[in-house]
Amino acid sequence: MTKYEQISNEMRKRIKEGTYSIDHPIPDELSLAKEFGCSRMTIKRALDILVMEGLLYRKRGHGTFIVKSGIQGNQVNVVDKENLGLTGLLKHKKITSKIIQFDVLFPSEEVAAQLSIDSNTPVYHIIRLRNVEGEPFVIEETFMPTNVIGGINEEVLHSSIYQHISQTLGLTIGGAHRKIRADKPNELDQEYLDCAPDDPILEVEQVAYLNTGIPFEYSFSRHRYDKFVFTTVNIRR
Amino acid sequence: MTKYEQISNEMRKRIKEGTYSIDHPIPDELSLAKEFGCSRMTIKRALDILVMEGLLYRKRGHGTFIVKSGIQGNQVNVVDKENLGLTGLLKHKKITSKIIQFDVLFPSEEVAAQLSIDSNTPVYHIIRLRNVEGEPFVIEETFMPTNVIGGINEEVLHSSIYQHISQTLGLTIGGAHRKIRADKPNELDQEYLDCAPDDPILEVEQVAYLNTGIPFEYSFSRHRYDKFVFTTVNIRR
DNA sequence: CAGTGGTCTAGACCACTAC
DNA sequence: TAGTGGTCTAGACCACTGT
Structure with missing residues (x-):
């Protein structure tokens, strides 16, 4: 200190x-x-x-x-608290993950561009349902380059990818670009998030970077509209 | 410099x-x-x-x-670019405003708390429909303490409140706390934003502060889901 | 070991505000 | 004029890295 x-x-x-x-x-x-x-x-x-x-x-x-x-307001260090993944955000809550899909594939043009890789670099493709206190909360679809992250397996997916990156791999997370939008639920949302056809979805699209500026994650998180609020603090310098 | x-x-x-x-x-x-x-x-x-x-x-x-x-990417100073109001965000676009409601009232408990005023301080209550290039874009409901801002009239409401604050009043905007969520459309949304009952709404709830830390605005902006994406850049220190 | 960035000092002058 | 924060200096030592 x-x-x-x-x-x-x-x-x-x-x-x-x-x-x-x-x-x-x-x-x-x-x-x-x-x-x-x-x-x-x-x-x-x-x-x-x-x-x-x-x-x-x-x-x-x-x-x-x-x-x-x-x-x-007890929001100590709110400004820095942001990109820690779900596990980091919701301490003291019980989070479980159901793996809906987990494979390795060659990225589409869009995914390759967002991750600044060429289309010959394989990426993990992960779809997880995250439950908080037993209730469905968010569906996360994640793309990560295998050459940047590596060592992803089912055990990691059931706990926390961010923990794996910072603790096991010793990498430092640097920041993220995010887009937040509202959307209508698709079939996957309705099936796993247990929502009605007219229940809105809050989607967060994110490209996350290591502190070296290398992108390591491109993801879409689709949240139940009644269980998630995205909070930001903006302070002018 | x-x-x-x-x-x-x-x-x-x-x-x-x-x-x-x-x-x-x-x-x-x-x-x-x-x-x-x-x-x-x-x-x-x-x-x-x-x-x-x-x-x-x-x-x-x-x-x-x-x-x-x-x-x-030419996003110079992206981090600072955020809280400028709609007029500041969408330069080069033609923005028109329709005033749906404009009155002065005593704040509810919730509004008074957010603005750190007591319930005897009158606040402006403004509901505006903002059109971009002639198309309905967002409905903004705004509360501002009359003793902090002042001088609001229909002319100001038809152009930009933020411009009024910084240029006419000579005040400096300091930052904002925001909550972003998805919601179902209410009657006002359906009427003015021209959206169907199953079209989601992206709502941004905001408390904005002067650089002195005094809150000057508590607002709810409800956007058409197909026309608005909220973007943030987060850089770890 | 040398070279890097991280922290810290003791002081200086400037810009702005109030009296 | 006195007091505040804003900037800047010329050094110092420490922590970490690679050779």
């Missing part, structure tokens, strides 16, 4: 606990530097994190203030 | 133009500091921007590399 992270955590705690008045600026950076026994740059960096989290804002010439609406 | 911004821009240009080999690290930070006649910290800060944009990635002990998929 770096010093600026420690200070950042301590300041977050103080802000949430109400240590500082909400109508006045928090102590200035030089004072905090003296208190924490560090340089002003380190304080600045620690506070930068809280500004990015939406907990503080700065006014040049005035000081640094607490964002009133930022205190309530 | 600060020095680190200038350097960041110059480096972005070089990367896109192919000045540096894509298979080797770009020059190390000390060399760049010498070339640009600045300290290493300033170089680091300039490169931080490009890392956040997904154009570069770092490997401790190795160097700094170009993200291959980051070169193609």
Whole structure:
């Protein structure tokens, strides 16, 4: 844990606990530097994190203030929490997976383009039904290049692909591009998600990247409309 | 324009133009500091921007590399481009607005909570149908505190509220929290969006904030499912 | 070992705001 | 004028990597 992270955590705690008045600026950076026994740059960096989290804002010439609406709500680190896969998102919930399809094939033109591979590179093709607490939740169709990921088997598919990537393969997930849309249910949705012909579907199309910028996943997640909300936090810099 | 911004821009240009080999690290930070006649910290800060944009990635002990998929695609500053309102998102398209409802009322408990105001503060209540190129696109229901925004009239509603906020009122938009879900169409949707009873709706619920952290808008945007895709870019730090 | 990026310092000057 | 945050410097040491 770096010093600026420690200070950042301590300041977050103080802000949430109400240590500082909400109508006045928090102590200035030089004072905090003296208190924490560090340089002003380190304080600045620690506070930068809280500004990015939406907990503080700065006014040049005035000081640094607490964002009133930022205190309530316990969404600590919301900004970074996003691309962790279903298993990461829903801890403390019981997730089971049913493998509907699992094969290796040559990618279509579209899939090859999204994964930045040529059509001779085989890809895993996986369709899974994910149940949360025993209830059908989402159907995920996933394409992954075999030469980037590798080692996928039924055991992995029954637990978490993301865990396999980060822990077994030692790769770091870098980010994702997503498209979110509403759609009518297809036959697969109606069969496995147990939804009526007029129940909408929330589809998330995603290309996920390693921190090297190499795409490792192209997927479509089709959610029951009554059980899933996609949440984003956007903070201007 | 600060020095680190200038350097960041110059480096972005070089990367896109192919000045540096894509298979080797770009020059190390000390060399760049010498070339640009600045300290290493300033170089680091300039490169931080490009890392956040997904154009570069770092490997401790190795160097700094170009993200291959980051070169193609001209999505400069994608990350910041998001919350600009419909008018900002769809430039070059002809947008017209039909005002379905426009009044001032005392907020419900839910609306007051989202806007962090008490129930005695009046809010604008606006329902607009937005047409793109003459076709119905989205119904927006918006609540805004009169004491934060002010000066809303029919003329503003027919053009762009966001423009009014930033240009006329001189306020800066800071960020937004959004929830995206699929839903069945209600009567208003069917009437104005011209959709069938089994056409899904993509709803975006949003609380938008000024850079001071004060919420200024709580809104629900209900889109035709065949005309709108919500896109996000997520880059891990 | 040398070379890379990650963190941190102690201080400087500037831009903006209030008094 | 005094006080704030914004930027920048010229170094330092550490953590990690490959040879």
